Amino acid sequence: MADIGNYRRMQCINMATHMEINGNSEAKVEGCRGVLEYDDDIVRIKTDKGVVRFSGRCLAIKCLTADSLVVAGFITCIEFSN
């Protein structure tokens, strides 16, 4: 049930935001609007229609540009919220 909920959330967040996840070690996000919170275990980014939260260990933003970023580390959870 939780997976279906996440799927529905992803659908409603933003169609312009494109996310590419490589295993649990890297996530590329295109169409982000900025970094809200950044620490070793949490990275929270703003997108057009919501907020994406990456949780894990040794998280780091490998690259940050005006509309994209790359989060690397040991990702354990990705949450979407409006």
Added chain:
Amino acid sequence: MFSLKLVRWLLGYVRFSLKGGNPERFYNYCARGGFPLWDIRGRRQGGACVGARSYRRLRRYAKRAGCRLRVSERHGLPFAVLHAGKHRGIAVGCIAFFLMLRVLSLRVWCVNISGNSKIAGSDISNALTLAGLYPGAPKKDITAETVEQKTMLKLPDIGWMSVNMRGCIADVSVEEKDESPKIIDKSMPCNIKASASGQVISTQVGAGTLLVKKGDAVVKGQLLVSSVVEDVFGGNTLKHASAEIIAETSRTFTKEINMKRGVREPAGGFTVMRNLDFFGVSFPLTFKTKPKGDCDVAACRKELRVFGNLLPVSVYEEKWSRMSVKNVTLTEKQAREEAEKALDEAESGGLKGVKVTQARPSYRLSGDKFIYTAKLTCEENIAEESGIFVEG
């Protein structure tokens, strides 16, 4: 990824640390301002990498976010060159070396022409230049077949040629056309007549009827071998006569030499002009002009070779010597030596095929002229074909 790292390294980048304020806000300001950051560290350590040129512009964002920036590491080529200190030239030289190596490897360094004997190398070189092959030409623009075709059209005396690119060196092999032999029409009957007066020494007949024998004296135009051949049945047939009739002939060699003459001599003083040729482009090394008046010029080109390979660098040198005309009078001995030299040249040049067996020289003075006369006894082939007209 490698190319990205290479570009970053070439342009230079700094790692800075971030203290206080709101780091996330600072990162967002930078990203929106068009200054991409990478290797961003979390809140505890704080810091990121940015292009060396962009770092100064980040200060205003740091101020707005309430952060303090401090450069912790510098990386890349600009810093390496900067830190080289006294040895900066070495770093610059290394960069220049690799850049030049890269640029020069895309061009033709030299053109080696081989196999030509009659056609001058400069003519072939000019034709190749018109066809697009010359030192400094971009290698990608050269198609061997096209160059060969264009060059052979310019120089019809070339029978075959091949252009081979060996790295940056173009090897051009040419094969000149052989002259086609003179075709003798043996179907047409002809006689053999004497081309000069003399005494027959030996005869050798290929076809025809011999009319003279050894020891006979012949005059110019006399029939030596007839084309009419009689067979065993008494019938006559006309042949294309061929023979070698060696006769002892007499020739006279005369040479007039002016005893008084103007001789050009170096007047002292010369001007040397040098050019450095690099990839076919000349750079003057001296800024002197050609001297006025009567001058002689001697030119030479010093080419640079490494391991037998011609490099596209050469020094062209012209030495202009001032000359003056001095009136001199030759002695009889000098005049005779000059005349004898002319006789030797005539024997090897104009009297080709004639063997001089005896020479009786004599000379006399007529005013300012030294007249040298040599009566020559020669052995030569006096057989000369003379066509005959046959009706029907």
